[in-house]
Amino acid sequence: MVFLALAAWAAFDVHSARRDLISARSELNSAALNLGSATDAxxxxxxxxxxxxxxxxxxxxEKRLRRAPLLRVAGVVPGLNTQRDGLFRAVRVAHDAAVIGDQLTGQVEELRDALTVRNSSVDLAAVARLSSAAHDAGRALAGLPRTHRGAQWSPLAHATSDLDDVLSDTAHRLTVGGNTMAVARDLLGGNGPRRLLIALQNNAEMRDQGMVLSxxxxxxNNGSLRVTRSASxxxxxxPRPVTDVELPQGTREVFGSLAPLQYWQSVNASADTALAGAALRSMYRAATGDTIDGVVALDVPALARLLAITGPVDVSDLGQISADNAGQVLLNDQYAGVDTTLRRERLSDVVAAVIARIQASSLNTTSLVRALGDAAGGGHAWVTSGRPNHQRSLERxxxxxxxxxxxxxxxxxxxxxxxxxxxxxxxxDPKVDVNVSVTPDGTAVVTTKISVPNRAPVSPPASEQFGPFLPGDAPGxxxxxxxxxxxxxxxxxxSVVESGLRLNFITSEVAxxxxxxxxxxxxxxxxxxxxxxRLRFVPQPxxxxxxxxxNVSGLGWKVKxxxxxxxxWDKTVNLEWQLSH
Known part of the structure; x- marks a missing residue:
């Protein structure tokens, strides 16, 4: 009876400890996901x-586990003591990680007001402090001991391996985030005046991203930002391509005929946004004589995310543009009977209006960064820098x-x-079907079908929207x-090597x-x-x-x-299938 009572006590303590750890993990995951959303008290x-x-x-x-009677006994039993020590070590590391996270969120709470846009500027000292805090937290997490050991039994081994992976990933993200905030501080004039080119990508005419038309x-300077020019x-x-940016061989073979170093409309035909950013900086300098320090590219869905934070803006001749109607107005409605040059300038007009709204409001910068980060996750926004070390941070x-x-x-x-x-x-609205057939030796044969529906009205009138622009083409x-x-x-x-991958293309005419x-x-x-x-799929924005x-199937394999x-497909997705013979 005494043994049964001790066993029940131990089981209760272990179960309760497990419940506490699961709850703690949920709280920490929530904190990590919402770190950029602490925009008000x-x-x-x-x-x-x-x-x-x-x-x-x-x-x-940890307290529950250390008082469990059977776990105390396990400390002196060969074999069991290894599992016990591993369990205690994992709980201690989880606690230390929670303390590190709490210290970081404490600094976020302290800096909340300082990170609000006031008087048309951002407090860059606060940005620097948050950058340092994130970097320090990442370094502290990376310094925690690993909890997984080869001798651990399966349940503990899975738990400790998962804990190590989570801590490693979080440490990396915090370090990268700290470095990125340092780059943002520089681009906002923390180290002297900077000039940024905002490239507006129009999703009504696609390259790899929306076509740059304005x-x-x-x-x-020192956290303040003002729009000095908008242009089609x-x-x-x-008159000729820029010569200080070199196209890689594969890019030149596939996209060279589009002249991406001369025509703004083709600058982002390649999937390499670092290359597009370098080309844009060079092309603007060739066109105006002005040096560009960094490029921020935004398309209409990215603008919609910003409008969801700033609220609607009024734009001359377009009326009120909001998060809800931005796509419809900017990618469809504005084409009806509007001069081409005027239309192409309007995306930059919307950006100027959004920036003016941000400057006139009290908005927490973390909410704006979060919106741009979400947009970047789907390829709708990207940033490049002319400084190589900053560019590497942005890529990471x-x-x-x-x-x-x-x-x-x-x-x-x-x-x-x-x-x-x-x-x-x-x-x-293209649709992509991927069929993966796994052969007995573990080779994957991947067949990808891209279906392209053209929902334009049948027999539309000739227009800016429907064309035609090429001899022999019909409208639509x-x-x-x-x-x-x-x-x-x-x-x-x-195929050719392009953007770090293997590239093929096919042209098809769709009425x-x-x-x-x-x-x-x-x-x-x-x-x-x-x-x-495991396969990773990167979307077109x-x-x-x-x-x-x-769809995955296998010859001689069972797909579990x-x-x-x-x-x-609104963001990069990582998919995994478990297979066995």
Whole structure:
């Protein structure tokens, strides 16, 4: 009876400790996800409360475990003592991590008011303090001892391995975040005046992102920002390509005919935004003589995210632009009977109005950064710097670079670009079906079908929106250039190396009311590792997300997880399937 009582007591303590740890993890995950949302007193207090709860819960879990009678006995039993020590070590590390998180959120709470835009400027000293705090927290997390050991039994081994992965990932994100804030401080004039080029990408006419049809220039100094110019790219025509930026061979072979170093409309045909940023800086200098320190690219969905924070803005001749109507007005309605040059300047006018609203309001900068970060996650915003060390930080943060900068041997990127000269992409919503067949030796044969529907009205009148712009074309014809970037190590017939991946493309003409499909194939050797197939899919930032469906089957393999996965492809997704013989 005494033994049963002790066992029940131990079971209660272990179960309660597990419940505390699960609750603590939930609180910390919530804090990590909402770190950029502490934009008012209530949100900041809630964030701090979450990390304080995590500290309390991990401390309580450790106390419960240390008083459990059977765990005390296990300390002197060979074999069991190793598992006991591993459990205590994991709980102690979890508690230390919670304390580090609580210290960071305490500083976020303290700096909340200082990070609010006031008098048209940002307190860069507060940005520097937050940057340092994030970097220090990341370094402290990285310095915690690893909890996983090879001799641990399965339940404990899985738990400690998961804990180590979470802490490593969080430490990396905090360090990268701290470095990115340091770059932001520089671009906002923390180290002297800076000139930024804001490239407006129009999703009604697609390149890899929306076509650059207008720009704005912003001058920054000590946290203040003012728009000094907005222009259509027709005002910045270059007579010849710039020569101080070099196109990689694969980029030159596929996109060279579009003259991306001369024509603003083609500058982002490649999927490499670092290359596009360098080209934009050089092209603006060639057109005006002015040096650009950094480029911020925004498309209409990114503007909509900013408008959700600032509220609607009034733009001459367009009326009120809000988060809800930005896509409809800017990508469709404004084309009806409006002069081309005037239309192309309006995206930059909207940006100028949004910046003016930010300057006139009291908005916490973390909410703006969070909105831009969310937009960047889907490719709708990107940032480049003319300083190599800052550019590297931006690429590590996922704010710039190629789709192959992460896991190139497992990454797939798809884009449908407009080769008609029209503004038809508002009517085009491509769908992507990926079928993966795994052979007995673990090779993955990947077949990707891209379906391109043209929802433009049948037999539309000739217009700026529907064309035609090329001899022999009919109004409403969509000339789809379908590009497929496959994994860097894939066997992909007739492909070239571009943006860190393997690239092929096919052109297809799609009449109004029709749907055309094209297919690409690639073979990934040694695709199954540790019993899993992992693929990373990077989206094209369109007005509406592409639909993605991935199906996995295997010859001689059993697919344990769901074989078919539908995805609303609005951000980069990492998919994994467990397979066994």
């Amino acid at each position: 209530a949100a900041a207090t809630s964030l701090r409360g979450a990390t304080r709860n995590a500290v309390h819960q991990t401390a309580r879990a 720009v704005a220039v912003a001058e920054t 790219v027709t005002e910045l025509v270059l 943060a996922g704010l710039s670079g190629t789709p192959g900068r992460v896991l190139p041997e497992r990454t797939i990127h798809v884009a449908v670009q407009n080769g008609s000269g029209s503004k038809l992409d508002w009517f085009v 014809l969509y000339r789809a250039r379908a590009y497929f970037w496959g994994p860097s190590t894939g066997d992909q017939l007739n 109004p009311g029709e749907t055309k499909s094209v297919e690409f194939s690639t073979i990934i050797p040694n695709a199954i590792r540790n019993g899993a197939l 369109r007005a509406r997300p592409m639909k993605l469906r991935v 997880s769901p074989g078919t996965v539908p995805v609303e």
